[in-house]
Every structure is written in C-alpha cells, then in structure tokens.
Amino acid sequence: MSPKRKYDNDYIKFGFTSIEVNRETRPQCVICAVVLSNDALKPAKLERHLKTVHPNLSDRSPEFFSGKLENLKKMKLGPSGSRFESSQKALSASFEISQLIAKSKKPHTIGETLVKPCLLKGVEEVLGLEAKKKIQEIPLSNNTVKPRIETMSLDIEEQILLKIKNSPYFALQCDETTDIANCCQLLVFVRFVDEDNTIKEELLLSHALETTSKGINVMNIISNYFEKHQILWQNVAGFCTDGAPSMLGSRSGLASLVKQKNCSILTTHCIIHRQALASKTLPDDLNRAMKLAIKVVNTVKSSALNTRILKKICTDLDSEYETLLFHTEVRWLSKGNMLTRLFELREELKVFLAERNVDVLHDFCDSKFEIRLAYLVDIFAHLNKLNLQLQGSGNESLKNTANIFVFEDKLRAFICKIELWINKVDEKNFSVFPTLKIFVEDKNYSSFVAEIQGSVMCHLHQLKNEFIRYFPEYDRVETETVRRMIRNPFTVKIEDLPDEIQEEVIELQNDGSCKDTFATGLNLEEFWCKKAIGYPVVRKTALRYLVLFSTTFLCEQGFSNLLLIKNKQRNRLDVKDDIRVALSNISPRIPQLVKKMQAQKSH
Structure with missing residues (x-):
C-alpha cells in the first residue's frame, strides 16, 4: 500500500485546497470544486489539471486562487461551508427525531411515513418552499432510523458503564419475561452514585435467553457482560430479584450464584411481590364474597353483548361509570380497582342481573355480601395505597428518595396501622373503613354488624401475621x-x-x-x-x-414498555437498542456522534 500524501499550502498556486474524505486528505480545485484522489497530491498532477481544465487561468497568481478559495467557502461547497453545515444539521435532526421515535416506542418506519411528511407539509405552509427544501434533506428512512437508534444506544451504554465504574458501589435488579414472540427477555437495571453526587437508576442490559431461564442462564449472561466491559463484582452492593425459585433458590438460584462472586452482596426479594403475597390471605366468608365479585365481573366482561347491555343501563341511569374492570391476578392493583368499580355500579348490576336472569342475582343482592364487599373495597384501597408507596421511582412523591430505609418505614408503619385497626374494630369503631362504616351505621344492616366485626378482626389478624411472616425484619425496632x-x-x-x-x-x-x-x-x-x-x-x-434496590418495579415497568415496542406487528425486532433509548434518562451525545459520521442527505 502506497503511503498517504499530505497537502502543502504551496499547492494553492495550482488552484487547489484540501478536503478530508473518509479520513483521507484529497485535493479540491477552487475553480470547479472537483475532488481528486490522494494520489493526485503531486505538483505535476495538480498543474496538469490547471492547464488542461482551466488553461486561461494557468498564469494567475496565488493571491487570485486564494480569493477563489474564499469564494468557495462562501459558496459553502467546502468542509467549512454551509452545504456541509446544512448536512450536519440535517444529520443532527435525524438523530434527534430517531431518539423521539424510540422514546415513543413507535415503528422505525414512522419517520418516513408520518413524521417527515408532516414536517414537509407544515414547513411548506408556514415557512415556504425554501425551508421545505432544507427539511427534505433530513434522513429519516427505516434503514436510517434503525442505525441511528443503535448508535445512540451504544453511546448511552458507554456513558452508563463509565458512571458505574466511577461509583463506589452499585446495585442490580433483574427479572425476565416472555414477549409476543415467545422469546424470554432479561432486563437488568443498575442503581449507582453519579458524578454529580446523586443516585441514579438506568437500564444496564437487555438480553434474550435462548433456551431456559434458570438461575445459571441468567448468571452467565450477567457475568459475561461484566467480563466484557470490565465491571468488578466487588463493587456490587446488592442484588434484587422476584421470588421465583430460579432467582432465590438456595443452591442453583441466581442469588446464590451472585454470592459466589461476592459474598458480601445483599440479596433481596422484591418487597412489592412480598406485599402482594401477604395480601392474598382472606377468611372463608370474605373469600367467598371475593369469588362472587369476580364471577359477576367475568359474567359481564366475557360477553360483548352483556358489556353493551350494562353500558346502556349505566347510561340510562346517568351513572358515573359505564364499564366494569377486569381482575388480573398478576396485576398488583387490579383487585382493589375491580372491587371499587363493582361496588360503585352495584345498583346498575342488580338491574342487569335481573334483566338477564343470571343465577348469581340472589347472592349478589344478599345484604351479607354487600357489607362484606364494602369491607373488601376499603381494605384493598389501603393495600393499593401501600403498593403505590412501594413503587419507588414510579411514585412521583418518592422521586430521588426511593431508598430501602423509606420502604422499611412504610412497611413498619403499615404493620403498626393494622394493630391500630384491630383495636378500633374491637371497639366497634369502623372509621378507618369509610365504605363499611356507612353500612354499619345503617339500621337495615344492624343484624350483620357483629358477624362482619368478627370477619374483619379475623382478617386483620391474619393480615398482620402474613406481613410479619413475609417481612420478619420489620416487626421489631431496628437494632443493626x-x-x-x-x-x-x-x-x-x-x-x-x-x-x-x-x-x-x-x-x-x-x-x-x-x-x-x-x-x-x-x-x-x-x-x-x-x-x-x-x-x-x-x-x-x-x-x-x-444504592440498594428494594423492588423490581423498574423491571416490571420495562416489561410494560417491551409490550409496546415488540408487538404483534414487530415480533421479529431485536429490542435491546430500542428499549435502552426508550427507557434511559441519559441523553445520547448527539453532537459528538454527528462529528464522527460523514453527513449525507436523504431523499
């Protein structure tokens, strides 16, 4: 390979300046703007171009060609000119819009099918044809947006890796789910001390599990990632997972494998999962009421016709709501929300069940069921409130203060509240259960007060015992x-x-x-x-x-976003870059990325 030639400032006397193309210096004629190869950087070849292409200018002085060089810059054909600057701005805009596309979890094709046409139409109407020509230069095709997102994802990852390496400690939370294409997706989030002395949370990695999702499979992915990026296990302070055996198993669970890397790592079971498990306990009579409530909801929601009939009844009765809410076991707040909506539409449901002659009408209209339903509405409202308080970064009121001590206080306070409720109910004081209180004070339900009091006392005792069982560390004054x-x-x-x-x-x-x-x-x-x-x-x-995580809420939030990014229409998408850009709080360094790339216009 022949050595690369360098430009000499004396070559201006032949009418040539220099330009960099693909990291290679090439001569550019200041008269016709043609760019020659690097091999042409010889006085003889440059002079031959001048005499053969521009013979009438061959006797002009270097000052003449210097003036032409200035004109060339003003014409913006050179590396410092406006055409170049225009392309740079178009490239920067391409990055910015691609980032917005990723943040909105939309398909990459939306850039050329919707965003650019809207821009062109709006700019033409408001700013005219000249401005429209500049917008036309922004590259937004599908084949452009995808690599833009990949480039920004790598830049964000590079920033995150630098930040966690500079943090004295960092903690991890991880969980896995199955996407629309039956592919098992692993998400790992990191919590660290940033350079501005604040604690931040970011997505560290997203990876597909090719076969099983056992603890050893997850550990191999994380360990290989640490090794590839030279991350030290000794700086990991904590590891938070859900309660699955593959995560918390005593031998081959992920938590045990992590401790083999660093025995001082504090491994924790997500407190929201524990709270949801502790909340499942119900005495037999309240459990029957819960099953009846779910059965009524399913009767309506499982049929499109029934849904329409109930909606018509609600409209005719001028109800605040027109539909019921489904109960989904895996959704933390759904049971409480479902019960509240069912209770608010109970009169409309009585009309519906009577019109449709549904067999649960008698049980649904029973006074004992109504008073039990009222208590379930109240107690699950309290449990939902606690759940929201435990959601950390997802709770705006806990933004930037979502540490383990805050959550410990919330849980310890809830256990103390249960003790207070027990004492109040024992004295027939139902003020903490406002919905139930209305029925208790109603003379029509006076014969059921003693029975519901016993059920509530039984449930509150069970609830307290379950919380103590799942959170043994919060049933005492902190001694460490x-x-x-x-x-x-x-x-x-x-x-x-x-x-x-x-x-x-x-x-x-x-x-x-x-x-x-x-x-x-x-x-x-x-x-x-x-x-x-x-x-x-x-x-x-x-x-x-x-820096410790108390919950895997960020993973749950990530899974919700995964459903939007990788849907039925995009089931073959590799999500790791899209989901990083979508979820990251760190902005990609777009000016630096633009400088690294050769700006090119799009059609």
Whole structure:
C-alpha cells in the first residue's frame, strides 16, 4: 500500500485546497470544486489539471486562487461551508427525531411515513418552499432510523458503564419475561452514585435467553457482560430479584450464584411481590364474597353483548361509570380497582342481573355480601395505597428518595396501622373503613354488624401475621448499629460502631454545619451523597446501603414498555437498542456522534 500524501499550502498556486474524505486528505480545485484522489497530491498532477481544465487561468497568481478559495467557502461547497453545515444539521435532526421515535416506542418506519411528511407539509405552509427544501434533506428512512437508534444506544451504554465504574458501589435488579414472540427477555437495571453526587437508576442490559431461564442462564449472561466491559463484582452492593425459585433458590438460584462472586452482596426479594403475597390471605366468608365479585365481573366482561347491555343501563341511569374492570391476578392493583368499580355500579348490576336472569342475582343482592364487599373495597384501597408507596421511582412523591430505609418505614408503619385497626374494630369503631362504616351505621344492616366485626378482626389478624411472616425484619425496632447510624449519625453511640468508622463519625457528630443541615430534614440520599463528602469512609459505608434496590418495579415497568415496542406487528425486532433509548434518562451525545459520521442527505 502506497503511503498517504499530505497537502502543502504551496499547492494553492495550482488552484487547489484540501478536503478530508473518509479520513483521507484529497485535493479540491477552487475553480470547479472537483475532488481528486490522494494520489493526485503531486505538483505535476495538480498543474496538469490547471492547464488542461482551466488553461486561461494557468498564469494567475496565488493571491487570485486564494480569493477563489474564499469564494468557495462562501459558496459553502467546502468542509467549512454551509452545504456541509446544512448536512450536519440535517444529520443532527435525524438523530434527534430517531431518539423521539424510540422514546415513543413507535415503528422505525414512522419517520418516513408520518413524521417527515408532516414536517414537509407544515414547513411548506408556514415557512415556504425554501425551508421545505432544507427539511427534505433530513434522513429519516427505516434503514436510517434503525442505525441511528443503535448508535445512540451504544453511546448511552458507554456513558452508563463509565458512571458505574466511577461509583463506589452499585446495585442490580433483574427479572425476565416472555414477549409476543415467545422469546424470554432479561432486563437488568443498575442503581449507582453519579458524578454529580446523586443516585441514579438506568437500564444496564437487555438480553434474550435462548433456551431456559434458570438461575445459571441468567448468571452467565450477567457475568459475561461484566467480563466484557470490565465491571468488578466487588463493587456490587446488592442484588434484587422476584421470588421465583430460579432467582432465590438456595443452591442453583441466581442469588446464590451472585454470592459466589461476592459474598458480601445483599440479596433481596422484591418487597412489592412480598406485599402482594401477604395480601392474598382472606377468611372463608370474605373469600367467598371475593369469588362472587369476580364471577359477576367475568359474567359481564366475557360477553360483548352483556358489556353493551350494562353500558346502556349505566347510561340510562346517568351513572358515573359505564364499564366494569377486569381482575388480573398478576396485576398488583387490579383487585382493589375491580372491587371499587363493582361496588360503585352495584345498583346498575342488580338491574342487569335481573334483566338477564343470571343465577348469581340472589347472592349478589344478599345484604351479607354487600357489607362484606364494602369491607373488601376499603381494605384493598389501603393495600393499593401501600403498593403505590412501594413503587419507588414510579411514585412521583418518592422521586430521588426511593431508598430501602423509606420502604422499611412504610412497611413498619403499615404493620403498626393494622394493630391500630384491630383495636378500633374491637371497639366497634369502623372509621378507618369509610365504605363499611356507612353500612354499619345503617339500621337495615344492624343484624350483620357483629358477624362482619368478627370477619374483619379475623382478617386483620391474619393480615398482620402474613406481613410479619413475609417481612420478619420489620416487626421489631431496628437494632443493626450501622443502619441506625445511616438513619441518624448524630444520635448513634460511637462504641457500638465498627472500629474503622468510629473516628470519622466523631468528627461528623461535631461538624456543626452537617448537624444543622441534617436537622433541616434533608433526605438521607442528599445528606450522604453531597453533604458528607468530607467523611469518605463513613460516607462509603452509607452509600453501600443507599444504592440498594428494594423492588423490581423498574423491571416490571420495562416489561410494560417491551409490550409496546415488540408487538404483534414487530415480533421479529431485536429490542435491546430500542428499549435502552426508550427507557434511559441519559441523553445520547448527539453532537459528538454527528462529528464522527460523514453527513449525507436523504431523499
């Protein structure tokens, strides 16, 4: 291979400047703008072009050609000209729009079938034909949008990897699901301390499981990813999964395999899954009422005709709602929402069941069922409220403060609430169950009060026992000294702490500025991430707990987005790039990506 030739500034006397094409320097004529090969960077070849193509200019001075070079730049034909800048802007716009397409979880073809036609039509109407010509240059074809998303995905991944490598600790949550094409998709999210001293959550990887979804299969994917990107297991503080045997099995479960990599990793079972399991318990009479409620809903929803008839009845009676809600066992909030809607439409349902002569009419109209249904509506409203409080990043009120201590407090408070409810109901005080209270105070239901009181007491005792069984760590005052130190470093006893952090905690306890800041109610994450920077050892100890995941809610949220991205019409799509761009809170570095690419126009 012949060596690459370099441009000499003296070549301007032959009427040539230089331009870079595919990382190769080539000569460009300042008169006709033609670009020659790198091999033509010889005085003899450049002079031959001048004399044969532009013979009438062969005797002009270098100053003449320098003036032509300036004209060339003004004409925007060179690497610093507007045509180049125009292409660069079109390329940047292509990235920006492709990112929006990925964020909206739409097919890549929407760029050329809807977005660009809308842009062209709108710009032509508002700004005229000249502006429309510029919009026409934006590349948005299907074959363009896909690589744009792939490029942005790689850039986002590169940023995330750099951030977690610079974080003192990070934690993982993972779960798997089956998509529309019966492909098992694994999602792994990471929680880390960012360079701005805030705790962030991002999608680390999305990967298809080719065969089984056992713990060893998931572990191999994560381990290979760590090895490929040189991520250290020693920096992993925690690992959160759902309660499946493949995840929490004592021998071959993922949690056990993870501990083999780093025995200090804290493995946890998603608290929302545990809360949902604990909430399943019901005494026999309330369980029968629940089954009857589900049966009535299924009677209506399983038939299009029945659905239309109920809607017509609701419209005629001027009801607030017109349809019932399905109950789905795997959806955390569906049981409570279904019961609430059923209760609100109970009178309309009585009319419907009577018109359709459905066999459950007698049971549905029974007063005992109504009063039991009222209690179920109230108790599942309380459980749904707790579920929402445990959803971490999905709960706006807990944004940027969704750490394990917040969730521990919520669960401990709920167990204490159950004890309060038991005492109130024992005294025939039903104020915490407003729907039930209306029936209890109604004289028509007075004969059923003692029976429902017994059922409620029985259920609340069962509920408390189940929560204690699934959350044994929250049925006592917190005793672990380090965790108490993280909650409040100014009240903990120094002699109870590990030796390696005692001196720094003493210094922290005597830091007036930190003490005053903590007293203002600053949340734990902000205090330890930003204010306690001057105490690196104790800060690192605190961050090890603060980065932990308590739930797999991000995975559940990711699965919902997966259904939108990979649907029936796009069942062959490899989702890893689309889902990363769609879910990431980190923006791709589009200006840098544009600089790396050769700007080209689209048709």
